[in-house]
Amino acid sequence: MTARIGVVTFPGSLDDRDSRRAIRLAGAEPVALWHKDKDLKQVDAVVLCGGFSYGDYLRVGAIARFSPVMDTIIDQAKAGLPVLGICNGFQILTEAHLLPGAMLGNDHLHFICRDQKLRVENADTAWTTDYTAGQEIHIPLKNMDGRYVADDYTLDELEAEGRVAFRYVDFNPNGSLRDIAGITNEAGNVVGLMPHPEHAVEPLIGTGRTDGLPFFTSILKKLVNA
Amino acid sequence: MSRTPLDTVEHAAATPDVELPWAELGLKKDEYERVVEILGRRPTGAELAMYSVMWSEHCSYKSSKVHLRQFGEKAPENDALLVGIGENAGVVDVGQGYAVTFKVESHNHPSYVEPYQGAATGVGGIVRDIIAMGARPVAVVDPLRFGAADHPDTKRVLPGVVAGIGGYGNCLGLPNIGGEVVFDAVYQGNPLVNAGCIGVMRHEDIHLAKASGAGNKVILYGARTGGDGIGGASILASETFDDAKPSKRPAVQVGDPFQEKLLIECTLEAFQEKLVVGIQDLGAAGLSCATSELASNGSGGMRVTLDDVPLRDSTLSPEEILMSESQERMCAVVEPEKVDRFLEICEKWDVIATVIGEVTDGDRLEIFWHGEKIVDVDPRTVAHEGPTYERPYARPAWQDELQADDANKLPRPRTADELKDQVLQLVASPNQASKKWITSQYDHFVQGNTVLAQPEDSGMIRIDEETGLGVAIATDGNGRYAKLDPYTGAQLALAEAYRNVATTGAKPLAVSDCLNFGSPEDPAVMWQFAEAVRGLADACQQLGTPVTGGNVSLYNQTGEAAIHPTPVVAVLGVIDDVARRTPVAFREEGQLIYLLGDTREEFGGSAWSQVVHDHLGGLPPQVDLERERLLAEILISASRDGMIDSAHDLSDGGLIQAVVESALLGGKGARLVVPDGLDAFTLLFSESAGRAIVAVPRSEELRFTDMCGARGLPATRIGVVDGDTVEIQGEFSLSLEELRTAHESTIPALLA
Numbered sequence: 001m002t003a004r005i006g007v008v009t010f011p012g013s014l015d016d017r018d019s020r021r022a023i024r025l026a027g028a029e030p031v032a033l034w035h036k037d038k039d040l041k042q043v044d045a046v047v048l049c050g051g052f053s054y055g056d057y058l059r060v061g062a063i064a065r066f067s068p069v070m071d072t073i074i075d076q077a078k079a080g081l082p083v084l085g086i087c088n089g090f091q092i093l094t095e096a097h098l099l100p101g102a103m104l105g106n107d108h109l110h111f112i113c114r115d116q117k118l119r120v121e122n123a124d125t126a127w128t129t130d131y132t133a134g135q136e137i138h139i140p141l142k143n144m145d146g147r148y149v150a151d152d153y154t155l156d157e158l159e160a161e162g163r164v165a166f167r168y169v170d171f172n173p174n175g176s177l178r179d180i181a182g183i184t185n186e187a188g189n190v191v192g193l194m195p196h197p198e199h200a201v202e203p204l205i206g207t208g209r210t211d212g213l214p215f216f217t218s219i220l221k222k223l224v225n226a
Numbered sequence: 227m228s229r230t231p232l233d234t235v236e237h238a239a240a241t242p243d244v245e246l247p248w249a250e251l252g253l254k255k256d257e258y259e260r261v262v263e264i265l266g267r268r269p270t271g272a273e274l275a276m277y278s279v280m281w282s283e284h285c286s287y288k289s290s291k292v293h294l295r296q297f298g299e300k301a302p303e304n305d306a307l308l309v310g311i312g313e314n315a316g317v318v319d320v321g322q323g324y325a326v327t328f329k330v331e332s333h334n335h336p337s338y339v340e341p342y343q344g345a346a347t348g349v350g351g352i353v354r355d356i357i358a359m360g361a362r363p364v365a366v367v368d369p370l371r372f373g374a375a376d377h378p379d380t381k382r383v384l385p386g387v388v389a390g391i392g393g394y395g396n397c398l399g400l401p402n403i404g405g406e407v408v409f410d411a412v413y414q415g416n417p418l419v420n421a422g423c424i425g426v427m428r429h430e431d432i433h434l435a436k437a438s439g440a441g442n443k444v445i446l447y448g449a450r451t452g453g454d455g456i457g458g459a460s461i462l463a464s465e466t467f468d469d470a471k472p473s474k475r476p477a478v479q480v481g482d483p484f485q486e487k488l489l490i491e492c493t494l495e496a497f498q499e500k501l502v503v504g505i506q507d508l509g510a511a512g513l514s515c516a517t518s519e520l521a522s523n524g525s526g527g528m529r530v531t532l533d534d535v536p537l538r539d540s541t542l543s544p545e546e547i548l549m550s551e552s553q554e555r556m557c558a559v560v561e562p563e564k565v566d567r568f569l570e571i572c573e574k575w576d577v578i579a580t581v582i583g584e585v586t587d588g589d590r591l592e593i594f595w596h597g598e599k600i601v602d603v604d605p606r607t608v609a610h611e612g613p614t615y616e617r618p619y620a621r622p623a624w625q626d627e628l629q630a631d632d633a634n635k636l637p638r639p640r641t642a643d644e645l646k647d648q649v650l651q652l653v654a655s656p657n658q659a660s661k662k663w664i665t666s667q668y669d670h671f672v673q674g675n676t677v678l679a680q681p682e683d684s685g686m687i688r689i690d691e692e693t694g695l696g697v698a699i700a701t702d703g704n705g706r707y708a709k710l711d712p713y714t715g716a717q718l719a720l721a722e723a724y725r726n727v728a729t730t731g732a733k734p735l736a737v738s739d740c741l742n743f744g745s746p747e748d749p750a751v752m753w754q755f756a757e758a759v760r761g762l763a764d765a766c767q768q769l770g771t772p773v774t775g776g777n778v779s780l781y782n783q784t785g786e787a788a789i790h791p792t793p794v795v796a797v798l799g800v801i802d803d804v805a806r807r808t809p810v811a812f813r814e815e816g817q818l819i820y821l822l823g824d825t826r827e828e829f830g831g832s833a834w835s836q837v838v839h840d841h842l843g844g845l846p847p848q849v850d851l852e853r854e855r856l857l858a859e860i861l862i863s864a865s866r867d868g869m870i871d872s873a874h875d876l877s878d879g880g881l882i883q884a885v886v887e888s889a890l891l892g893g894k895g896a897r898l899v900v901p902d903g904l905d906a907f908t909l910l911f912s913e914s915a916g917r918a919i920v921a922v923p924r925s926e927e928l929r930f931t932d933m934c935g936a937r938g939l940p941a942t943r944i945g946v947v948d949g950d951t952v953e954i955q956g957e958f959s960l961s962l963e964e965l966r967t968a969h970e971s972t973i974p975a976l977l978a
Contacts, residue, residue, distance in 0.1 A: 052487075
C-alpha cells in the first residue's frame with residue numbers, strides 16, 4: 001500500500017522531475033500532472049514544484065494560479081487535500097490565497113543559491129511529522145523572489161497559531177520578515193516554503209545531505225495510515 | 227537595399243549595374259566579386275544579406291580554418307568519438323548506451339555592449355546547439371574574463387554578465403557547475419564571455435543538421451522573428467570596437483529563457499516520438515544559416531516561403547528576416563505524414579510552429595517573398611564554400627624581449643614574515659580569491675544530479691541513477707602563459723583541464739575549445755593563433771583526447787591593443803560510479819598530504835609574479851604530457867580504489883593556493899613541512915605543471931605510495947591535515963579565520 005502524490009508541470013516548471021524522484025525515494029508513487037488538465041488523476045496529495053511558471057511574467061506565481069489544474073487544487077485543498085508548495089510553488093499558493101502573505105524580490109537584488117540552515121518550527125503539519133519541533137536542518141535554497149512579507153496582523157496571527165513552519169537560522173538569505181522560510185494553513189494540510197527539500201534527498205547529490213526526505217516520508221505515512 | 231521594386235532574382239539579372247552596400251555589410255571587394263562570379267549575376271539584396279552573414283569571420287572561420295584543420299588531421303584514434311568536428315557539437319560515447327555532447331562558445335562582443343543580454347543569449351545559443359544534437363541539456367559552465375577587478379567598467383560589465391548567465395540558465399533549469407573568473411587589464415574593452423553546455427542522450431537519439439528527402443517539410447518553431455540582432459553576426463563579431471562609430475546596442479539580441487525552456491521540452495518530446503529527420507538551431511545568421519546549412523548538408527534543394535515566417539514586427543524586410551538573430555528559434559525537417567503530430571506537440575507547449583518550406587529534389591535553395599523569387603543559390607556556396615584566408619603571420623619582435631624578462635629573477639620574500647604576507651596577498655587577490663559571490667547567483671542543484679560544482683576542480687553530473695555513471699567537465703585557460711608562449715600556453719590549458727577532470731576521479735575523454743584572440747589581420751596575433759592551435763592539436767594527439775568542436779572568437783581588441791591570446795579548453799571526462807568521486811576539501815584530521823609531481827623554480831606568468839610584482843615575463847611552466855597522463859591515471863586509480871579522500875590540482879597560485887582552498891572548503895587546517903631539496907618560497911608559489919595534492923588516509927598510505935613508486939610518479943609527503951591553521955613549519959602559521967577573511971571578502975568588496 002502506497003500513496004499517489006501528484007507533481008504539477010506548468011510551462012517553466014523546473015524541479016518537477018526532481019520532486020517526482022524525491023517522492024519515489026520516499027516510497028510513494030509520483031504522478032505527473034499537467035497544468036492544462038483539471039483532472040488530478042485521483043492523487044492523494046500534490047506538490048507544486050519550483051521553477052519559473054509562465055516565465056514568472058507579470059508577478060511570480062500570478063499566472064499559474066489561474067491555470068485549469070489550480071482550480072481543482074484550490075477546491076480540494078480547501079477540502080483537506082495535502083499540498084506542498086516549494087519555491088515557485090509557495091509563490092503560487094500565496095497568489096491562490098491558500099496561504100497568506102506574498103513574496104517580493106530578495107532584498108540584495110541577486111539570485112541566491114546556497115545550502116541554507118532552517119529550524120523546523122511546526123512538526124505537526126501533513127508534511128513535517130517526521131521532523132521534531134526545534135530540529136535544525138540544511139536545505140538548498142535558490143531563488144530570486146524569496147522575501148516573504150505580510151502585514152503585522154497576519155504575521156502575529158501566524159506566530160500565535162504556530163503556523164510559521166520553518167525559519168531561517170544564522171542567515172536570512174532574502175530579507176524575509178521574521179526570518180520566515182515556510183508557513184502552513186490552519187488545517188496543516190497546505191505547506192509552502194522557499195527552500196527545496198527535493199534537492200536534499202540523496203547522500204551523494206547536491207549538498208550531500210538528506211535533510212529534505214522527511215517531507216516526503218511524513219506525507220506518505222500520513223496517507224498510508226489514514 | 228531598395229524595397230521598391232522588390233529586388234527579385236529576375237530584377238537582379240536585369241539590372242546588373244545596381245550598386246549594393248556590400249562593404250557596409252562587411253564583405254570585402256574580392257568577396258563580393260566572388261559572389262557575383264558564383265551566381266553569374268549580381269546578388270539580390272536578400273542573397274547579399276545571406277552571403278555577408280555566412281561569410282563573416284564568425285560564421286565562416288575564414289581566417290582560422292586553415293589552422294583548425296590540424297584538429298582533424300592530428301586527431302588521435304579514439305573509439306569514444308561518435309560525432310566529430312563540423313556538427314552543432316561533438317558527441318562522445320560514455321558507455322552503458324549513453325552519449326554525451328558538449329561544446330564551448332563565445333559571446334564576447336555582445337556581452338561588452340550589453341552585458342546582461344549578451345551573456346544571457348550566449349547561454350541560450352550554446353544550449354540550442356546541444357538540443358539540436360538530440361540531447362537533453364544537463365549542465366552549463368561559464369569561463370569568464372574581465373578587465374581589472376577595480377576598474378569602474380568592470381563593475382558595469384561583470385554584474386550584468388553574471389546576472390545574465392544566472393537569469394537565463396537558472397530559468398532553463400540547468401545547473402551551473404563550473405567555469406572560471408579571471409581579471410586582467412588586457413580584457414578591459416573585450417571581456418571574454420564563454421559558455422559551455424553538456425547534453426546527454428542515448429546513442430540512437432543522435433540527430434544531425436541535415437535536410438534530406440524531397441517533400442519533407444521545413445518547420446520553423448519557437449519565438450517570432452523580430453528586428454533584434456540584425457547583422458549581429460557579421461557586424462558585432464567581425465569588427466573591432468571603434469569609439470567613432472555609433473552605438474551598436476540594437477545589434478545585440480534579447481533573450482527569453484522561458485521561451486527557450488518550452489523549446490527544449492517540445493523538441494525533446496518530438497525527438498522521443500521520432501518525428502524529426504534533421505534539425506538546426508537559429509543562432510548567428512538566423513534563417514540564412516539554418517536554411518543554407520540544412521540544405522547544404524542534405525541533398526541540397528529547399529524551397530522556403532518567407533511570408534510564412536511569424537513576425538514580431540510586420541515591417542521587417544525580407545533581407546532583415548533572413549538576417550535576424552531573434553533568439554529561441556529552431557528549424558526542423560519533418561516527413562509530411564508526421565507534420566500534424568509535430569505541430570500538436572508544439573501546441574501542447576504553446577510554441578508557435580509554422581511550415582515555411584520543403585525539401586526539393588533540386589540542388590538550389592530558393593526563397594520566395596510575395597510570390598516572387600528573391601533567393602536562388604547553391605546552398606553549399608553560402609554555408610560551406612566561403613572564403614578561406616591564409617593570413618600572414620609572424621612571431622612578433624617583442625616576443626624575445628618578453629621571454630628574456632625572466633620572472634625567476636624577481637625579488638623573493640626574504641623573511642618568514644614577508645613570505646606570510648605574500649601568501650595572504652595572493653589568496654586575497656581578485657584572481658585567486660573565492661568567487662562564491664558570483665557562483666552563488668547560479669543554481670547548482672536543479673535536476674538533482676549535481677555531484678560536484680564549483681569551486682571543485684571539475685563539475686560532475688550523474689547521468690544514470692541506477693549505475694551511478696557520471697560525467698565531469700573542467701574548463702581552463704591562462705592568457706598570461708599563452709602570451710609568453712602561445713604553443714605551450716595552449717598545451718598548459720589542456721593539461722590543466724585534463725588534470726582537473728582526473729583529480730575528481732573521472733577519466734578524460736574529449737576536448738572542446740574556445741579560442742579567443744585579437745585581430746587576425748595583425749600578423750603577430752595570427753602567429754599567436756597558429757601557435758596555439760598547433761600546440762593544442764599536438765597535445766590532444768599525445769593525450770588521446772580529440773577536439774570534438776568549439777569556437778573561434780577573433781577581433782578581441784580595442785584599437786591596436788589585442789587581448790592576451792586566450793585559448794580556453796574544456797575537457798570532458800567519464801566516471802563509472804559517481805560515488806567514487808574525489809572532492810577538493812580536506813575531510814579528516816590526521817590524513818597525510820602528499821604532493822604528486824615535480825616542483826621546479828617556475829614563476830613565469832605565475833599568479834605570484836602578477837600579484838606581488840605586477841610582472842609578466844619569462845617562460846611559462848614546462849609541459850610534460852606523459853607526466854600529465856601518468857598523474858591522471860594515478861589519481862583515477864586512487865579515487866576508484868578509495869586510496870585518497872581529497873585531491874586538488876596545482877595551477878595558478880601554486881601549492882599554497884591549493885592547500886588554502888582545500889583547508890577552507892573542509893574547515894580543516896594543514897601542517898606542512900618543506901621537503902628536502904626545496905625552499906619554502908618555491909614550494910608555495912611555483913606553478914610547475916603536472917602536479918596535484920592529495921589527502922591519504924593513514925591506512926592507505928603504503929598502498930598509495932607503492933602504487934606511485936611502481937608507476938614512477940614522484941610522491942612526496944609534505945604534511946598532515948590538522949587543526950585550524952595552515953602552518954608551514956619553521957616559517958609561519960595562518961588561522962583559517964584569517965585566511966577565510968582574506969580569501970572571501972575581496973570579490974564582494976569590489977562588486978557587491
